[in-house]
Amino acid sequence: MPKQILLLFELEMVIGMTIKEFKYHEPQSFEEASVLLDRLAPDAIIFAGGTDLLPLMKQNIINPRHLINIKSISGLDKITVDDKINIGALSKIGSIEKSQILKEKCNILTVAASHIAYAQIQNLGTIGGNICNASPASDFAPALMILDSNVEIRNYKENKVISICDFFCGPGMTVLQPNEILTGIQIPQQNLGMRSTFKKLCSGTARGCAIVNLAILADIDDSSRTVNDMRIAVGAMGPTPIRCIETEKLLVGNKIEKQILKEACCKLVGETDPISDIRASKDYRIEMIQEILKDALLETSRRIEKIEKRNQS
Amino acid sequence: MKKEIRVKINGETYSMDIDPRMLLVEFLRETLGLTGTKVGCGMGECGSCTVIVNGEAINSCLTLAVDVHGKEVMTIEGLYRVANKLHPIQESFINNGAIQCGFCTPGMILAAKALLDSTPNPSITEIKGAIAGNICRCTGYKKIIESISHAISPEYNICHKD
Numbered sequence: 001m002p003k004q005i006l007l008l009f010e011l012e013m014v015i016g017m018t019i020k021e022f023k024y025h026e027p028q029s030f031e032e033a034s035v036l037l038d039r040l041a042p043d044a045i046i047f048a049g050g051t052d053l054l055p056l057m058k059q060n061i062i063n064p065r066h067l068i069n070i071k072s073i074s075g076l077d078k079i080t081v082d083d084k085i086n087i088g089a090l091s092k093i094g095s096i097e098k099s100q101i102l103k104e105k106c107n108i109l110t111v112a113a114s115h116i117a118y119a120q121i122q123n124l125g126t127i128g129g130n131i132c133n134a135s136p137a138s139d140f141a142p143a144l145m146i147l148d149s150n151v152e153i154r155n156y157k158e159n160k161v162i163s164i165c166d167f168f169c170g171p172g173m174t175v176l177q178p179n180e181i182l183t184g185i186q187i188p189q190q191n192l193g194m195r196s197t198f199k200k201l202c203s204g205t206a207r208g209c210a211i212v213n214l215a216i217l218a219d220i221d222d223s224s225r226t227v228n229d230m231r232i233a234v235g236a237m238g239p240t241p242i243r244c245i246e247t248e249k250l251l252v253g254n255k256i257e258k259q260i261l262k263e264a265c266c267k268l269v270g271e272t273d274p275i276s277d278i279r280a281s282k283d284y285r286i287e288m289i290q291e292i293l294k295d296a297l298l299e300t301s302r303r304i305e306k307i308e309k310r311n312q313s
Numbered sequence: 314m315k316k317e318i319r320v321k322i323n324g325e326t327y328s329m330d331i332d333p334r335m336l337l338v339e340f341l342r343e344t345l346g347l348t349g350t351k352v353g354c355g356m357g358e359c360g361s362c363t364v365i366v367n368g369e370a371i372n373s374c375l376t377l378a379v380d381v382h383g384k385e386v387m388t389i390e391g392l393y394r395v396a397n398k399l400h401p402i403q404e405s406f407i408n409n410g411a412i413q414c415g416f417c418t419p420g421m422i423l424a425a426k427a428l429l430d431s432t433p434n435p436s437i438t439e440i441k442g443a444i445a446g447n448i449c450r451c452t453g454y455k456k457i458i459e460s461i462s463h464a465i466s467p468e469y470n471i472c473h474k475d
Binding site for chain 1: 317363376
């Protein structure tokens with residue numbers, strides 16, 4: 001290739017990737033960050049892991065005038081336990097996957113984390129960013145929904161705690177106001193003894209974006225095999241991640257059998273509303289989520305059989 | 314607006330005023346001339362820009378250079394400079410013929426190094442998991458995986474301080 005053409009080609013690549021100018025802020029405390037955000041919103045954007053934000057800024061889909069990097073605020077990346085489990089918004093996907101506390105207390109979150117992308121992204125991306133970007137296909141969202149998690153939201157003068165189920169409004173949309181920051185996730189401890197299963201379907205073996213995903217938390221009586229309690233949430237099956245309350249109600253009080261599985265699948269399809277997109281068609285999603293639900297429920301009840309057999313022998 | 318950063322790259326400390334828009338990969342390649350780190354997709358899909366920051370593999374195309382302030386970065390150039398010889402993973406890549414065009418190689422090797430530093434005896438599944446974020450379009454994964462698992466064998470005498 002002649003030299004000039006090569007240069008032009010390179011130049012175009014660079015221009016194509018240019019991020020529009022922004023003013024960079026690096027607050028050292030939460031107070032500083034929230035005052036700054038209140039003053040600059042809605043022209044400002046919170047910058048955490050950057051794995052979702054930077055590609056959008058490179059393509060000039062988002063051009064914030066102010067970028068507030070909150071990573072210098074200490075304490076927001078901690079995972080602690082008191083009467084509940086507190087996960088700081090800046091906890092990395094990788095540290096959630098490796099967290100011993102979470103492995104013991106709510107393994108489903110570490111399983112969900114292991115399904116999100118790969119090491120290089122897991123070491124950058126944060127759980128807060130994953131939730132705030134509000135992808136309908138988020139892998140954390142269904143897991144957090146069935147754990148009855150709450151999110152802590154703060155602005156410069158007050159803080160509030162709301163259920164994760166009320167947090168999402170649509171693809172990329174949440175109830176977060178322009179001057180509010182999500183600071184952490186709280187998981188109550190009362191449900192943590194239940195059995196959990198996380199399932200994800202995505203193309204090939206790559207740990208890419210979910211075609212559909214599903215998280216269940218089940219309390220099934222060991223001897224009668226009756227469902228005492230059931231939580232089901234699905235992702236990529238509607239404009240937001242969905243907690244399937246009606247399907248849960250249907251299963252509670254019943255045994256996991258062929259007929260009830262069929263009914264549960266119908267109910268779940270009725271509760272969701274997927275779209276066709278680049279990853280899969282609406283019909284494929286509807287077919288697959290039913291198989292995945294059956295699979296997950298059978299797996300959970302078979303696990304009980306295994307435990308029974310082990311106890312007998 | 315410029316922002317001052319102080320960062321240790323391959324053992325050397327750099328202190329510089331940079332545009333906050335600058336990505337780590339641009340800082341490495343264009344400001345410091347460390348062109349061993351490659352730019353593939355620029356979107357965090359291909360892994361060719363992988364570098365190690367504070368012991369963890371990350372995509373340098375998805376990191377602002379201001380974010381590595383106060384941290385330690387290792388690039389493929391640093392792997393050689395530490396001991397003034399090729400790292401066992403590099404030796405193993407050469408001996409096993411795990412390189413075709415070579416564009417993915419720096420990323421593959423650094424992803425592998427981050428794995429071996431935290432998991433000295435990884436299983437094949439763990440190796441596959443560690444390089445899941447690195448794409449090789451010459452389709453040479455088999456030899457790459459073999460190279461990483463050979464690199465931990467005694468003949469390469471891997472030293473985890475390297």
